[in-house]
Amino acid sequence: MKSYIAKNLVNALEVLNKDECEIVAGGTDMLIQNRSHTGMSIGYKTNVLYISLIKELDYIKEDSHYIYIGATTKLESILKNKITPIILKKIIHEMASPAIRHTATLIGNIANASPAGDSIVGLYALNAKVRCQCINGERIVPLHKFIRGVRIIDLKFNEMITEVIIPKNDFSSIAFKKVAPRKSDAISKMSFVGLLKIEDDLLLDLRIALGAVYITVVRNKDIESKYIGKNIKELKENIDNILKDYEPLIKPIDDQRSNKEYRKKVALNLIKDFLLNV
């Protein structure tokens, strides 16, 4: 196994172009997935490319329509930056302990593509996109198309994710709930993000995203658009219908952390609770 340390983006893309590598940014998941006995080196089963020294990818910036977060930007920097969407701040604050926040990256959480990845739920709701670059060019892919399944992403062997792009939006009501077995340092049993915008009693935007209740994050724009344009009273009258719409999409599993009955029931409770509190 070879390991490379990239000093800049070009350097990283060159390495990827000639050698297939797993990319390590913060490493907080990679190290655990490849752990070995105390005193032994990390048990990587592939070549690795360390990118954390690439300074040019450590940024949060904005223009009039988008926020851009680079691949080596730590969660802690994102949490502390004033241009970060509030919902994302809420998520980062709850998803990771201080030590992890100072090491892990947002893009690492995307690339890991765990169904229990908390930030992904927020990024789905925010209509985030990822920029993938290779030596020959780049492409921008909506996140929900980029993540294909449990730990499966649409990344070619010579590409790396360099940036996540988040459209700017205002919401009048936001909610995040990490349903974890305890209050800190725990992997979610399921997670919920609700965003909506109301103006003059009319629902202008509605976004609901659910984590760890299916192989990827559950978000359905058809259901959302059915209720956009309704007034608050109509929205509340339709809560049962909305729950019925979501019910078939929520197909969680039993595992060592929880069971499917609980995950499903709580997912529906959280949608209901979010809408009732509008």
Place this chain on the structure above:
Amino acid sequence: MKDISKSINKVDNDEKISGSAKYIADFVMDGMLYAMTKRSTISKGEIVKIDYPQLPDGYYIINHKDVQGKNVIKVIFEDWPVFTDKKISYLYEPIMLVIGPDKNILTQLLDSIQITYKEETPLFDWTDSVIDYHFDKGKGNRIFDQADKVIEHTYHTGYQEQAYIEPQGFIGYPEGDKTTLIGSIQCPYYVKNAVKQAIGEKDENVRVIQSTVGGAFGGKEEYPSLIGCQLAVAVKKIKKPIKLIFEREEDMSVTTKRHPSKTVFKAAIKDRKIIGLKAHVSIDAGATIGLSGVVLSRALLAVSGAYTVDHLDVSGNVFRTNTVPNGAFRGFGAPQMFFAVDMFVEHVAKELNQDPLEFRKKMLVKQGDRTSTNGLFRDPVLMPEMIEKAIKESNYLKKIEDYSKKGNYKGIGMSLFYHGCGFTGSGEKDVIKAKVKLKKDKNKKVYILVAAVDMGQGVKTTFRKLISHMLDIDIKDVIYHNPDTDFVPDSGPTVASRTMMIVGGLLARAAKEMKKRWNEEEFIVMKEYEQPDYIEYDEKHFIGDAYPAYSWGVNIVEVEVDPVTYQVDLKKAWSVYDAGKAIDERVVLGQADGGLAQGLGYGYLEVMNHKNGKIMQKNMTDYIIPTAMDLCDMDTFLFDNPYAYGPYGAKGVGELTLIGGAPAIAKAIENAIGKNVFKIPVTPEYIMELINHD
């Protein structure tokens, strides 16, 4: 003389905070090899064939053929082989050690050893009873003839993992003819005696030394004897230093846990009172019996909880299954029973439309009452005053009234409990026979020579404090090294809340004599355990005094349940304990906070289960113990109630503080959701089930 309870700094604060304390992982020796364990991949069957790879130079395999003594671990019931010869009775049963200098090569060797099995259907149901106990008090089952009503409920408790900070580990090395082990252990002499038997050596040829221990909670009572024997077999053959330390996942997958239990209770009711109880307790031993019989005994003895019931019919079984062996854990059977009995009495009161608190108070044990085995509660019982204190501090009466109104999802619960101090039954007299020595040297330094282990509970501090206090000398002149069996007598294992009361009691007697002879320049005082003459116990028939003394406790816990996610939010906890007399108040409060945290975790958070014999929560990511964020303020109040044979009146405290957590939080949750709870942990999944199924 100043009050001994007044706190001093723990003597090991500096070395533990600075990181200079030497744990077993910190020991490195010249030419040291590493050992890794090859384990079974099936739960039941036989080994048919083993194909070994070519071993590189300097690499070794150690298996049952290398065991020169008896291939069985010396514990209460001897059915646990050092290495299996061919029979496999649980998943990940140890088959051999692979030993050598490079862990990378060791892991490759482990992977390339091919084992062919003849697999059999494993048994996971509780059908293979290996121990069957029964005893009656008063009229036993016949009391039910007088009942006008019978109430029956069944209670379940799950596994609990000790989750010590430092995993199991030893380093072993030869010293001439001697095989020496340094380990993270609770009981140096258990290991020594087990190793003697396994390698077939004379007493002077086995030496066991305790390293600084990073937590144990019972998990390092008998399990270290197993890997200590394996390592000793290897050291004796290879004659080089060898280190065997578990990784966290290995540790959690293969080491002993708290016995899951099922308790069926029946109450004979007459005139809206409990006139008799019938209880049957089942516990899951896992693949070996080990000390499960004693765990069952401790559970059965506590059958009527903190209450006196004149007529009892008590029985229980230990079941063997093809799962990881279960063993010692702080509380040792008592947490299972106190959960069941304290819930049951509460449930009975509710079903009889009686105020549960008044119902329970009327049944409380009083001084002079008979225990479940017709022993005597000889000493004063302060429970009424302790309950009053807990009620006052927590504003319990007002809160329970408010919270009992439907739909506010707030709850408060109170548990009442005791713990029998020291070994169960005649263990101290017949089995342990503790000895302690106190030595004074020419420089007026006093050495505490006992085998008691400081595993974080603070005995290094409290023993030194005790002796300095009694001899009226500076604590710096009292020396207490980690036990080394070459230098200290067998004062027994560091278990059963016996350390201060029994070992400390003997030390106090020794110190008394030393004080009288203080003018002598250099001398040793030795003391041996003498059972108080009033204590008599018939172990076979469960008759008499099972314990010399009892510590008592009241826990009140307040919670709020989230009606959307069914998660439990701990608001506050209040505890009142009678542990005789605190030798150091802060040390006792440390036990109080830690014990309650562990008891609460057992009650609402700590899920562990197996799937086809495989532990599903095998690391600290999936096995959820409470963090500081989950816990709440805990107020603790101590009542002095000195016990004649404990030093300054001290009784046991280590286990007591864990026992009441689970029933208190389970009752608080009941109060919050208006449904009865019958099993722990009370997870959000279970709360959802209770709320949604009428």
